[in-house]
Amino acid sequence: MLQDFQPTESYARQLDGQDPLYAFREEFYIPEGTIYLDGNSLGLCSRRAEQSLLLMLESWKQHAIDGWTEGKYPWFYLSEELGARMAALVGAKKEEVVVTGSTTVNLHQLVSTFFRPEGKRTKIVADELNFPSDIYALQSQLRLHGLNPADHLIRVRSRDGRLLDEDDLIHAMTEEVQMVILPTVLYRSGQLLDMERLVKAAHERGILIGFDACHSIGAIPHRFSEWGVDFAFWCTYKYLNSGPGGVAALYVNEKHHGRVPGLAGWFSSRKDKQFDMKHELEHAENAGAFQIGTPHVFSTAPLIGSLEIFAEAGIDRIREKSLRLTRYLMLLIESELAEWGFSIGNPLEDDRRGGHVCLEHDEAVRICKALKAEKVVPDFRAPHVIRLAPVALYTSYHEVWEAVQRLKTIMVEKKYEQYEKVRGVVA
Ligand SMILES: Cc1ncc(COP(=O)(O)O)c(C=O)c1O
Ligand SMILES: Nc1c(O)cccc1C(=O)C[C@H](N)C(=O)O
Missing domain, CATH: 3.90.1150.10 (Aspartate Aminotransferase, domain 1)
Known part of the structure; x- marks a missing residue:
């Protein structure tokens, strides 16, 4: 080159x-x-992100409450619709991705759903170079389970303060580990981890693995479904250009669809059941189940235009x-x-x-x-x-x-x- x-x-x-x-x-x-x-x-x-945001404002002006089901992009289905459009960027099936929440909230949601400490398996593996918000979230999740993060969050050391070595990460995947959470690309050094190898190693040891894809989404192709990544989450305001506070996204491998969301809300519902207003949740059978409440429509809207650009480029x-x-x-x-x-x-x-x-x-x-x-x-x-x-x-x-x-x-x-x-x- x-x-x-x-x-x-x-x-x-x-x-x-x-x-x-x-x-x-x-x-x-x-x-x-x-x-x-x-x-x-x-x-x-x-310009296209701007246009799609304006289009949503227009839809509010014209349709008021009916904007949930009418207009060019009905708000009720927007999170799933944009998840489906984003799926190609992470190599996932359409129903494995949903646009929702923020990076940190989605991490909380996924850990709440997938971290099930049992018997000897009570630890989470992360790394000492990860973004602080992820570490804070993991520490607080462990505390919610009555576990001390000092012993239960393993932060794999970097040999040079910049990079992680996959051998070290795999070495940390012991019989005491239930889950691994790693970045796809490290926010400081820009190192891209070998996700395929890490997923294989985790699964061979009976461990679930999820990735924070904030620094790779929109910059790098991923093959989450093919590699069998259990779950992932990312923001959209970096390379995806959705604007400050733009709504984030998450991926859950279809083999986990059907799991009860750790943090449930009425937007976790099957779409056709949501307005039955029952107190028994019938959660969606796709990534949509991991939404919680009403979508932030205006902070989602710029993605419509932005993702068009990605589809063309x-x-x-x-x-x-x-x-x-x-x-x-x-x-x-x-x-x-x-x-x-x-x-x-x-x-x-x-x-x-x-x-x-x-x-x-x-x-x-x-x-x-x-x-x-x-x-x-x-x-x-x-x-x-x-x-x-x-x-x-x-x-x-x-x-x-x-x-x-x-x-x-x-x-x-x-x-x-x-x-x-x-x-x-x-x-
Ligand atoms: C790798 C990584 N994880 C998590 C976050 C936190 O994201 P948010 O503040 O949108 O929850 C960021 C950026 O702020 C990040 O770069
Ligand atoms: N999320 C941010 C914010 O709310 C203010 C300023 C910067 C950010 C960032 O996203 C920083 C970024 N995650 C980083 O890699 O450092």
């Missing part, structure tokens, strides 16, 4: 000229003069471009910034890398501030990581080239020294 790499502006233009996804950039609102490399935290607004083409973009960025860093004390913290191999580059530097916090002042938007993750996510649908190769030039100027002119060495409230 990129065998003929050159660090020149004309080479960047040449790559843009060959990019089959280039036109999708026009779909997005790119803040004026800004190179946006933070789509792994909050994706950009697209195709996740395989998106992954291919994303890999080229991150490879290109790494080559530029190597060639342009070699003398400035940066190191690359993400895996270099294509099949181990997610959608962002993890650039490490002792001055990361101040460099991030200087980048923002130069209208390049990265994000900072303590203690020394600058995350740079060129997004296949809206980042051009020229922007990647330009961002590295601006970073080089920041280093040459020591522009970062004018900033305080403290992170922002939201980094």
